[in-house]
Amino acid sequence: MYTYGSTSINNKGNLAIGDVDTIDLAKQFGTPLYVYDVAFIRERARGFKLAFEDQKVKSQVAYASKAFSAIAMIQLAEEEGLSLDVVSGGELYTAIKAGFPVERIHFHGNNKSKQELEMAVESGIGCIVIDNFYEIELLKAICSEKNATINILLRVTPGVEAHTHDYILTGQEDSKFGFDLQNGQAEEALRTVLDVKNFVVLGLHCHIGSQIFETTGVLLAAKKIIEQMLHWKNKYSFEATVLNLGGGFGIRYTKEDEPISPYQYVSEMLKEVKKLTEQHSLKLPEIWIEPGRSLVGDAGITLYQVGSSKEVPRVRKYLAVDGGMSDNIRPALYQAKYEAVLANKPLEKVKEVVSIAGKCCESGDMLIWDLPLPEIDDEDILAVFCTGAYGYSMANNYNRLPRPAVVFVENGKSTLVVKRESYEDLIKLDLPLY
Numbered sequence: 001m002y003t004y005g006s007t008s009i010n011n012k013g014n015l016a017i018g019d020v021d022t023i024d025l026a027k028q029f030g031t032p033l034y035v036y037d038v039a040f041i042r043e044r045a046r047g048f049k050l051a052f053e054d055q056k057v058k059s060q061v062a063y064a065s066k067a068f069s070a071i072a073m074i075q076l077a078e079e080e081g082l083s084l085d086v087v088s089g090g091e092l093y094t095a096i097k098a099g100f101p102v103e104r105i106h107f108h109g110n111n112k113s114k115q116e117l118e119m120a121v122e123s124g125i126g127c128i129v130i131d132n133f134y135e136i137e138l139l140k141a142i143c144s145e146k147n148a149t150i151n152i153l154l155r156v157t158p159g160v161e162a163h164t165h166d167y168i169l170t171g172q173e174d175s176k177f178g179f180d181l182q183n184g185q186a187e188e189a190l191r192t193v194l195d196v197k198n199f200v201v202l203g204l205h206c207h208i209g210s211q212i213f214e215t216t217g218v219l220l221a222a223k224k225i226i227e228q229m230l231h232w233k234n235k236y237s238f239e240a241t242v243l244n245l246g247g248g249f250g251i252r253y254t255k256e257d258e259p260i261s262p263y264q265y266v267s268e269m270l271k272e273v274k275k276l277t278e279q280h281s282l283k284l285p286e287i288w289i290e291p292g293r294s295l296v297g298d299a300g301i302t303l304y305q306v307g308s309s310k311e312v313p314r315v316r317k318y319l320a321v322d323g324g325m326s327d328n329i330r331p332a333l334y335q336a337k338y339e340a341v342l343a344n345k346p347l348e349k350v351k352e353v354v355s356i357a358g359k360c361c362e363s364g365d366m367l368i369w370d371l372p373l374p375e376i377d378d379e380d381i382l383a384v385f386c387t388g389a390y391g392y393s394m395a396n397n398y399n400r401l402p403r404p405a406v407v408f409v410e411n412g413k414s415t416l417v418v419k420r421e422s423y424e425d426l427i428k429l430d431l432p433l434y
């Protein structure tokens, strides 16, 4: 059996994560339960950072906290010396409450509100990634009102879009994000921000997609941006001190996925950037990246209690679990695929193929189609792998299901880091009519 992340089989024959028995975790904390292997997250973070160190390139590796934002996770990112991406006032608030150094926080988003931008400026945020002309005016007004100076990056769309195994080249990129490089919007934006005295224009940002398995796309994007940098140096004497190449590094959800290591990805990226900047006699900017999924995705699993089943003769058997699209909406939203095992008998011989259904009142609430499993008993615990990214962060209360708890495990120890929601929590904001 292939084990994901740092899961293993312990001497009781149970699935373990970070050397902690998953059956014990289900008993102690209940189900559904998100469990993260902290050592795995640390290892990934170090892999990204090492690639920069080995190539002697100044960098920031910013954890894209939308993948999983919680106080403990932000603190772990801080322990590993990462920077942090936030995309909303709520994520920024979480980071500030976690005590994360604000000067290493970068603020993204295509529609940051006045209130969110004010909060960012007042907190002394490290950098704002400007997405559109509306935002330039809004931020300019806020900075001048508060007499504040702010670091900015311009988000550009280089006309390269990555889709897992392929990438598309579009002349005019059809995206809600950023300034287009080819139609002159990026250049107009640059001219505009260079004229704002409260802005320190650090450089450029691009993010070409997610769950990417090869470097072709990012190398192409880097090439297009660096060519523009040369043009802008000649025309405006503008030299970018930062080039942010985004996130999107793929992980192995199922056997079909073949990601390359963070180390290899970053190394190839850096070689290309060095080559291109040398070619054009540009000074090598600091390189920033923004991994989300690849830092936390395969570090997390979800444990469920199995429940009812339904046999549709000659068609399929459904096996329901005590969660579903409320704790993992990715299968319903993106047809995302996952692997899973029965955590109390991961090595037992396969007996049947079942489809794992959630418990929400929605036919589309399916977690996994056609999963081979051993004989199923009432007390079995299903462990779904690779749920660490966009699981908890996209969790919702559909059908008024309380959101699961989150546990960190490391060195054989487990720590509750997000409490399970209670029924009380569910009605906390409701105001009665009488």
Ligand SMILES: *Cc1c(COP(=O)(O)O)cnc(C)c1O
Pocket (backbone or CB within 6 Å): 064, 066, 067, 085, 108, 207, 209, 210, 211, 246, 247, 248, 249, 290, 291, 292, 293, 294, 389
């Ligand atoms: C979502 C996002 C990321 C992180 O993407 P992952 O696929 O989780 O690595 C990074 N940067 C930007 C701008 C994003 O929108």
